[in-house]
Amino acid sequence: xxxxxxxxxxxxxxxxxxxxxxxxxxxxxxxxxxxxxxxxxxxxxxxxxxxxxxxxxxxxxxxxxxxxxxxxxxxxxxxxxxxxxxxxxxxxxxxxxxxxxxxxxxxxxxxxxxxxxxxxxxxxxxxxxxxxxxxxxxxxxxxxxxxxxxxxxxxxxxxxxxxxxxxxxxxxxxxxxxxxxxxxxxxxxxxxxxxxxxxxxxxxxxxxxxxxxxxxxxxxxxxxxxxxxxxxxxxxxxxxxxxxxxxxxxxxxxxxxxxxxxxxxxxxxxxxxxxxxxxxxxxxxxxxxxxxxxxxxxxxxxxxxxxxxxxxxxxxxxxxxxxxxxxxxxxxxxxxxxxxxxxxx
Amino acid sequence: xxxxxxxxxxxxxxxxxxxxxxxxxxxxxxxxxxxxxxxxxxxxxxxxxxxxxxxxxxxxxxxxxxxxxxxxxxxxxxxxxxxxxxxxxxxxxxxxxxxxxxxxxxxxxxxxxxxxxxxxxxxxxxxxxxxxxxxxxxxxxxxxxxxxxxxxxxxxxxxxxxxxxxxxxxxxxxxxxxxxxxxxxxxxxxxxxxxxxxxxxxxxxxxxxxxxxxxxxxxxxxxxxxxxxxxxxxxxxxxxxxxxxxxxxxxxxxxxxxxxxxxxxxxxxxxxxxxxxxxxxxxxxxxxxxxxxxxxxxxx
Numbered sequence: 001x002x003x004x005x006x007x008x009x010x011x012x013x014x015x016x017x018x019x020x021x022x023x024x025x026x027x028x029x030x031x032x033x034x035x036x037x038x039x040x041x042x043x044x045x046x047x048x049x050x051x052x053x054x055x056x057x058x059x060x061x062x063x064x065x066x067x068x069x070x071x072x073x074x075x076x077x078x079x080x081x082x083x084x085x086x087x088x089x090x091x092x093x094x095x096x097x098x099x100x101x102x103x104x105x106x107x108x109x110x111x112x113x114x115x116x117x118x119x120x121x122x123x124x125x126x127x128x129x130x131x132x133x134x135x136x137x138x139x140x141x142x143x144x145x146x147x148x149x150x151x152x153x154x155x156x157x158x159x160x161x162x163x164x165x166x167x168x169x170x171x172x173x174x175x176x177x178x179x180x181x182x183x184x185x186x187x188x189x190x191x192x193x194x195x196x197x198x199x200x201x202x203x204x205x206x207x208x209x210x211x212x213x214x215x216x217x218x219x220x221x222x223x224x225x226x227x228x229x230x231x232x233x234x235x236x237x238x239x240x241x242x243x244x245x246x247x248x249x250x251x252x253x254x255x256x257x258x259x260x261x262x263x264x265x266x267x268x269x270x271x272x273x274x275x276x277x278x279x280x281x282x283x284x285x286x287x288x289x290x291x292x293x294x295x296x297x298x299x300x301x302x303x304x305x306x307x308x309x310x311x312x313x314x315x316x317x318x319x320x321x322x323x324x325x326x327x328x329x330x331x332x333x334x335x336x337x338x339x340x341x342x343x344x345x
Numbered sequence: 346x347x348x349x350x351x352x353x354x355x356x357x358x359x360x361x362x363x364x365x366x367x368x369x370x371x372x373x374x375x376x377x378x379x380x381x382x383x384x385x386x387x388x389x390x391x392x393x394x395x396x397x398x399x400x401x402x403x404x405x406x407x408x409x410x411x412x413x414x415x416x417x418x419x420x421x422x423x424x425x426x427x428x429x430x431x432x433x434x435x436x437x438x439x440x441x442x443x444x445x446x447x448x449x450x451x452x453x454x455x456x457x458x459x460x461x462x463x464x465x466x467x468x469x470x471x472x473x474x475x476x477x478x479x480x481x482x483x484x485x486x487x488x489x490x491x492x493x494x495x496x497x498x499x500x501x502x503x504x505x506x507x508x509x510x511x512x513x514x515x516x517x518x519x520x521x522x523x524x525x526x527x528x529x530x531x532x533x534x535x536x537x538x539x540x541x542x543x544x545x546x547x548x549x550x551x552x553x554x555x556x557x558x559x560x561x562x563x564x565x566x567x568x569x570x571x572x573x574x575x576x577x578x579x580x581x582x583x584x585x586x587x588x589x590x591x592x593x594x595x596x597x598x599x600x601x602x603x604x605x606x607x608x609x610x611x612x613x614x615x616x617x618x619x620x621x622x623x624x625x626x627x628x629x630x631x632x633x634x635x636x637x638x639x640x641x642x643x644x645x
Binding site: 057059104107108110111112114115116118119120122123125126127128130131133245246249250252253256296298299300301302304305306307308309312313316 | 380382435438439442443444445446448449450452453454455456457458459460461463464576578579582583586616617618619621622624625628629632633
């Protein structure tokens with residue numbers, strides 16, 4: 001077990017080292033995408049915990065991220081705290097909201113939980129994030145502007161220090177991902193998976209359903225909120241648009257598409273969600289056979305929808321899950337062949 | 346008093362809208378076991394087809410009723426085709442899967458339809474809705490002097506008519522019985538000789554038609570753009586849950602109740618988002634307190 005843990009820590013470090021170098025040569029737009037990719041990956045990671053481990057469906061993960069973003073923005077713009085404090089505040093508020101959202105989940109499962117979380121996402125999208133009754137929280141129509149933020153005493157803001165923000169985000173993501181991978185086999189992780197497989201059986205075996213379901217929702221919301229609370233730092237301001245209902249739906253769709261049970265799939269999905277639309281809109285125009293064409297952002301969402309449908313029909317375990325099982329099959333087939341050769345010799 | 350009566354009228358026509366949207370959801374859920382999150386988006390897309398025919402392609406010399414008729418016809422034909430396409434291309438292949446998987450597939454449908462519409466028709470708000478009845482036809486209630494448009498009455502009448510018509514169709518015709526049998530258990534229904542594939546196709550076609558009809562009737566009353574019709578899904582789901590995802594008349598009643606509940610607070614609170622909160626509270630109340638009957642399938 002300890003050697004396995006060492007292996008995983010090493011894996012996380014190598015992943016961090018590799019990913020940290022990638023955006024160095026990018027222009028500002030792609031550097032922003034890289035930071036955004038980690039933020040979205042946090043949102044997808046929160047679904048890995050909630051749906052992949054605990055089996056609870058949620059269509060309001062972007063709401064948690066948004067609450068984290070607005071809390072952090074409010075803390076920095078109005079109280080002028082260190083950004084680290086703002087992030088902690090964002091995570092705490094998101095955790096609290098997650099526990100509250102988890103309350104109805106104690107009685108609900110499956111589709112009905114999807115309906116309720118969809119309603120919550122819509123209420124936050126249309127009411128809390130956009131209504132002037134909540135201007136103290138959302139900073140009015142302009143949102144909170146985060147010009148000069150510091151973290152650990154270092155200057156970090158969107159215009160000049162994007163890479164620093166990206167590195168902090170990435171380090172945190174690797175840490176949380178490592179924790180989640182280890183959670184899978186831990187006592188709490190086994191209880192979570194017992195709830196996923198059968199709530200009744202889990203309760204019979206003495207799993208405290210109330211505690212572990214609320215914990216799962218709170219932790220999941222905290223993970224999404226952690227990503228979201230970096231949004232003001234990366235983008236320079238907060239607005240309702242990135243955290244609206246359709247982002248929540250995209251989170252659910254992309255998490256399932258990439259493989260909702262696997263932690264690395266979240267990183268893959270985050271990169272997909274941040275880079276693909278930007279690459280499409282940036283390079284997707286010109287002339288083809290005499291006709292001018294332009295690929296807009298809408299094509300990305302169409303692709304997500306269609307890919308999700310195809311994936312659910314053809315590859316139920318998601319892109320990452322399918323790749324993983326293929327690699328394992330190939331490896332065991334190779335092993336079998338090798339074994340036979342030894343026998344012959 | 347007059348204000349109260351006016352708000353009641355607004356609430357009732359809003360309720361008619363919710364009922365219409367919810368009827369299709371209940372219909373599809375009862376006959377195919379799919380909770381269709383894309384219902385609003387399907388209606389929206391068909392409505393934009395009708396809108397395109399009405400404002401884009403109809404000839405200015407045609408009489409108004411002819412363009413309206415052709416537009417609605419085009420929208421409905423498109424809707425039927427879309428329902429068939431979804432059944433054959435998508436839902437036929439996932440019939441034996443869990444309800445949650447099917448619901449997530451409809452989210453994929455929602456995303457694709459929503460973006461396809463905003464790709465074609467952009468994110469503008471269109472202020473040219475399709476009026477089935479002329480806008481000038483207004484009827485004034487003698488007691489409270491409140492004007493009621495013919496379009497509001499049309500919505501309420503169509504909602505009630507569809508609820509009882511579809512209910513009777515499902516209950517008394519042999520094809521309706523076949524549809525209910527397939528929804529209960531496709532395997533045993535096919536053992537009894539029910540043409541399962543045909544039933545699925547008709548269910549989706551019918552559900553899509555109801556979605557299109559609802560959305561076309563709704564256009565005079567809401568900000569007619571690509572998202573607002575899609576997002577109507579949450580109010581429709583609330584109404585459908587009041588009906589327990591099973592009962593069509595109760596769904597219509599639920600729609601009217603929700604419409605009134607969402608309208609009365611606007612006397613005091615001016616907010617676009619507040620009605621969504623009302624819908625969410627209704628959903629939570631119904632789900633937690635009452636535990637609807639349709640749940641036996643939904644909770645799996």
